[in-house]
Amino acid sequence: MRREAPPPNRVVTALMLAAAMAWLALPSVSVAPNRIVPGTPFHAHEIVGWAGALVGCLPWLAMVALAWRPTPTRYRIVLGFAVLLLAALPAWLAGVAALRMDPSMPQARLGIGAAVWLLLFLLGLVLIELRGRLALPRIAVWLLLAPVVLAWWLASSHGLEALALVQEYRGRSDQFAAAVIQHLRLVGGAVGASLVLGAGLALSMRRHAGLERLGFAVLNFLQTIPSLALFGLLLAPLAWLAANVGWLNALGVRGVGWAPAFLALLGYSLLPMVRNTFVALEGVSPQVLESARGMGMSRAQVFLQVRLPLALPVVIEGVRITTVQAIGLTAVAALIGAGGLGTFIFQGLGQAAMDLVLLGALPILAMALVADGLLGALARRLDPRQSPSAGQEATS
Amino acid sequence: MRREPIGAGGAGGASRLAAWRAPLAWLACLLLLAAGMAWLEPLFRWFQPDTRQVIYPHADFLTLLGRHLLVVGVAALLAVVIGVGAAVLVTRxxxxDFLxxxxxxxxxxxxxxxxxxxxLAVPVLGFGTWPIIVALLLYGLLPIVRNTLAGLQGIDPSVLEAARGMGMGGVQQLLQVELxxxxxxxxxxxxxxxxxxxxxxALGATVGASNLGAPIISGIVNGNTAYVLQGALLIGLLALAVDSAFERLQRRWISSGIG
Known part of the structure; x- marks a missing residue:
């Protein structure tokens, strides 16, 4: 072996060998005659025969072969393969639907099998690995994922109508839209209110050391209380208030519903928000402030033109943490009747209708990832200490 | 692996116990409330006079607490072993390559x-105790892996250099210096x-687990606020007891002079 030959990329090799095994050994789909009956699992070889299943192994093995002596070009080809395969999975499912599903049974449903979930997961990991190897900017990954999302979107109306997830959506598309809006409203309201309150609290904490200790103690305490318990503890006092205070009742405050959800979300959101705002304002270097004052800036000018812009990236980081956390907690709030996407999760769990659970959980996941990506990008963009290119290096 | 705090060794058991005051106090509250919930019946009855049943009847609170702790404990134990193990492996x-x-x-x-x-774990793994443990384990792994990586990578390279200079092997260096x-x-x-x-x-109660979440879910479904309060108080106390115990452990390790 010559020294110039690069060592094999063991990560891609391991992931894609696992993918080939998953493809052969795990069921690709399950077919159920209706919503209630559990589906019959079908492996790849039961659908297209062993010859077809082995042909289906070839792309995974090709990626293993390319990763054996990796060069940047080969990594790009592997990346192309990964994106193509991600986009081809819905086509494979649509093909299975055409082959295996009886058109005379309109109630029949196609469930996504373990193999397909695992392949999606492994391909996602390959994308993460290749992004690091090729030092791709984040935006490139989003662009690469666009055709994948498009492929799944198109398939859901052309060929994958039988997919159980699609059918669950069709049955309640209005409810779904309302739930998404309610979810976003609760998250937005809690994050917005906590930003305003948190900034005020952080500013007064900087004036009074006693308030700082007390404030952080209370907020840390709140953060420790599990969400379900906090929702429960708010239920009784709010029910009492609604019964005894007229104007609160008129506002729509009840023991269950949006009021306890909003209060609990606000409580949970305050800690990361206050902590980040406080640290951000404290973190501005005294020399910078000194020189700003030396330039003849007034106190207000120093705050608005120097301290705030320097602190902003860390504050936005706080908004990011808070938003991601609130998206998840709002799902729990569905239990106390606050609406949102969690409704589908808990309805689905109650009816043992797993595709309804997916209809709630997948958008929540997507929301969390998108919020994380967008706000993270905003924080990096606003950070004056690093240019955009330096930011990518720091995160890769 | 536990070591006595340097300089505090002579202070004896009394001060060591005093240091654990906060977690012990929370624990005592938790156990007292779990064991004595039935005696609080008049209080809940006053709070909710129109309901026939005001104490969650389906299981003893100590049993619910035990099941809750068992699920969290097993998941945490597995998550620590797998998480720290994985982080150690990828830093060797x-x-x-996998780091x-x-x-x-x-x-x-x-x-x-x-x-x-x-x-998402439920459709894949099904209902019951094991699926919940697996879901908790999967999610619980992430902070442990992340922090173990941060901890191992944050060690000053000169310390590792010194350890090698003293003739430590890989395993010795890992166990006596890095970890x-x-x-x-x-x-x-x-x-x-x-x-x-x-x-x-606690959310596992929505998928049929019988733990401290069960009174809350049952109370919400039946409109019985007393059940909700009982479950919520106990879960809150449990979280505070465990959290303050961890805080104590962290402080103790740092003050022991090797952190």
Missing amino acids: PAGR PLVAQAASMGQTFPPVAVLA PLAVPVILAGIRTSVTINIATA
Whole structure:
């Protein structure tokens, strides 16, 4: 072996060998005659025969072969393969639907099998690995994922109508839209209110050391209380208030519903928000402030033109943490009747209708990832200490 | 691996116990409330006069607490073993290829809401105790992996150089230098993981687990606020007891002079 030959990329090799095994050994789909009956699992070889299943192994093995002596070009080809395969999975499912599903049974449903979930997961990991190897900017990954999302979107109306997830959506598309809006409203309201309150609290904490200790103690305490318990503890006092205070009742405050959800979300959101705002304002270097004052800036000018812009990236980081956390907690709030996407999760769990659970959980996941990506990008963009290119290096 | 705090060794058991005051107080509250909930019946009856049944009847609160602790404990134990193990493996020369992937996946995975992970685990794994333990384990792994990596990578290279200079082998260096130095950060990760899991395990009651979440869910479904309060108080106390115990452990390790 010559020294110039690069060592094999063991990560891609391991992931894609696992993918080939998953493809052969795990069921690709399950077919159920209706919503209630559990589906019959079908492996790849039961659908297209062993010859077809082995042909289906070839792309995974090709990626293993390319990763054996990796060069940047080969990594790009592997990346192309990964994106193509991600986009081809819905086509494979649509093909299975055409082959295996009886058109005379309109109630029949196609469930996504373990193999397909695992392949999606492994391909996602390959994308993460290749992004690091090729030092791709984040935006490139989003662009690469666009055709994948498009492929799944198109398939859901052309060929994958039988997919159980699609059918669950069709049955309640209005409810779904309302739930998404309610979810976003609760998250937005809690994050917005906590930003305003948190900034005020952080500013007064900087004036009074006693308030700082007390404030952080209370907020840390709140953060420790599990969400379900906090929702429960708010239920009784709010029910009492609604019964005894007229104007609160008129506002729509009840023991269950949006009021306890909003209060609990606000409580949970305050800690990361206050902590980040406080640290951000404290973190501005005294020399910078000194020189700003030396330039003849007034106190207000120093705050608005120097301290705030320097602190902003860390504050936005706080908004990011808070938003991601609130998206998840709002799902729990569905239990106390606050609406949102969690409704589908808990309805689905109650009816043992797993595709309804997916209809709630997948958008929540997507929301969390998108919020994380967008706000993270905003924080990096606003950070004056690093240019955009330096930011990518720091995160890769 | 536990070591006596330097300089505080002579103070004896009394002061050591005093240091554990906060967690012990929370624990005492928790156990007293769990054991004596029935005696509070008049209080709940006053609070909710129109309801026939005001104490959650389906299981003893101590049993519910035990089941809650069992699920969280088993998941946490497995998560620590697997999480620390994985982080150690990918920081050794043999596993270093996997380091970027594991680090990225662990930090990305934490954006996933725990409820969504629990909800997605059910279709794959089914209902029952084991699926919940697996879901808690999967999610609980992430902060532990992430913090163990941060702890191991944050060690000053000159310290490792010195350890090698003293003739330490790889395993010796890991056990006697790297892991002890990383413990405070690892403990912080375990604390995050356990706190989240206590909350997520309570949600397991919606998929049929019988734990401290069950009175809350049952109370919400039947409109019985007394049940909800009983479950919520106990879960809150449990979370506070466990959290303050971890805080104590972290402080103790740092003050022991090797952190």
